[in-house]
Amino acid sequence: MAEEPKKVVLTEEQQRRRRTRNIAMAVILGGLVVLFYILTLFKLGGNVANRPM
Amino acid sequence: MSFAHDQIPLAADAATGPSRAEVRDFVTLLKPRVMSLVVFTALVGMVLAPADVHPVLAAISLLCIAIGAGASGALNMWWDADIDAKMTRTRGRPVPAGRMEPGEALAFGMVLSCGSVLTLYLAANWQAAALLAFTIFFYAVIYTMWLKRWTAQNIVIGGAAGAFPPIVGWAAMTGSVSVESIVLFLIIFFWTPPHFWALALVKPGDYERAGVPMLPVVAGGDETRRQILIYSVLLAPLGVVPYVMGFGGLVYGVVSVAAGALFLLLAMRVFRVRTGDAAVKAARDLFAYSILYLFVLFAALLGEAVFAVPGV
Numbered sequence A: 001m002a003e004e005p006k007k008v009v010l011t012e013e014q015q016r017r018r019r020t021r022n023i024a025m026a027v028i029l030g031g032l033v034v035l036f037y038i039l040t041l042f043k044l045g046g047n048v049a050n051r052p053m
Numbered sequence B: 001m002s003f004a005h006d007q008i009p010l011a012a013d014a015a016t017g018p019s020r021a022e023v024r025d026f027v028t029l030l031k032p033r034v035m036s037l038v039v040f041t042a043l044v045g046m047v048l049a050p051a052d053v054h055p056v057l058a059a060i061s062l063l064c065i066a067i068g069a070g071a072s073g074a075l076n077m078w079w080d081a082d083i084d085a086k087m088t089r090t091r092g093r094p095v096p097a098g099r100m101e102p103g104e105a106l107a108f109g110m111v112l113s114c115g116s117v118l119t120l121y122l123a124a125n126w127q128a129a130a131l132l133a134f135t136i137f138f139y140a141v142i143y144t145m146w147l148k149r150w151t152a153q154n155i156v157i158g159g160a161a162g163a164f165p166p167i168v169g170w171a172a173m174t175g176s177v178s179v180e181s182i183v184l185f186l187i188i189f190f191w192t193p194p195h196f197w198a199l200a201l202v203k204p205g206d207y208e209r210a211g212v213p214m215l216p217v218v219a220g221g222d223e224t225r226r227q228i229l230i231y232s233v234l235l236a237p238l239g240v241v242p243y244v245m246g247f248g249g250l251v252y253g254v255v256s257v258a259a260g261a262l263f264l265l266l267a268m269r270v271f272r273v274r275t276g277d278a279a280v281k282a283a284r285d286l287f288a289y290s291i292l293y294l295f296v297l298f299a300a301l302l303g304e305a306v307f308a309v310p311g312v
Helices: A012-044 B023-029 B032-048 B055-079 B102-123 B126-147 B154-163 B165-174 B179-202 B204-210 B220-238 B241-245 B250-272 B276-306
Strands: A007-009 B007-009
Touching: A012 B023, A012 B055, A012 B102, B023 B055, B023 B102, B032 B055, B032 B154, B032 B165, B032 B179, B032 B276, B055 B102, B055 B126, B055 B165, B102 B126, B126 B154, B126 B165, B154 B165, B154 B179, B165 B179, B179 B204, B179 B220, B179 B241, B179 B250, B179 B276, B220 B250, B241 B250, B250 B276
Parallel strands: none
Antiparallel strands: A007 B007
């Protein structure tokens, strides 16, 4: 039977830091979604309506 | 409360252990104070540019330039961690302080570099994106990895990296480089040496300990003072050029002459007062004033452009 890999147990402080990093990453990813959505809207502008059908 | 994923397999982190970095450490990597100057000078380049770009796209372009500047700061802190640890001014930075692994800073810098350049290409044009990529490369590779530890002219040539933002901002709006944006570049370029050498005169021991060949360490205080004066003599009239060329108005003309004269006066004082606390104070005063000088010049240009009366 294979030996189970050794584990590192995070301290309270490490857990707190990782949690805040994760929240920051979530906020940044959400921000990027909004940024590229807005960027697309303003780059297209009125040209969406002008394209040949 | 505990989750299964709180137990990280040791093999995955054998070399480094779990990250100790806080969010604010990543913010520190971006060098927010340098970034604010980059944002400001790039904004002036954008506002002065004769182009009709939607404000939202311009704002996204400015954000990209800011992030690009921050990315080069992160790459700088990754590479320079060894010398940062030896200087009082920089030893509290995340990597030398041991709060962050060098690899984290490198990855952060690289991801932001690529992301900012690609997004600027999408928001503006390839010319601006190429200039931003070159600026990051210039700061992170040419200055940080090569010039900084090799020559006393490090911050003279490396100063170009800090001078590029108005050109990138102008290019983001127009897709080209103009004489006006090059003049703004030159003002920052000639401003950089007296600014940094004044700081180096205040803290010469820092650079010596770190083995960075700053001018005061290599050539001594007297030569540094002479060079500061030479660059200040070049800078003061250069600051008036936007008025002479017509893209700075009367307000800018008056401000640039007065601010340039005061810059020269303080540089003269640094040149003359060479010993004791008075010499350190003179250098510190010039360093502090140099920041105000650049801000006032660009603020005058910005103010004139924003509050300009059409047809006047």
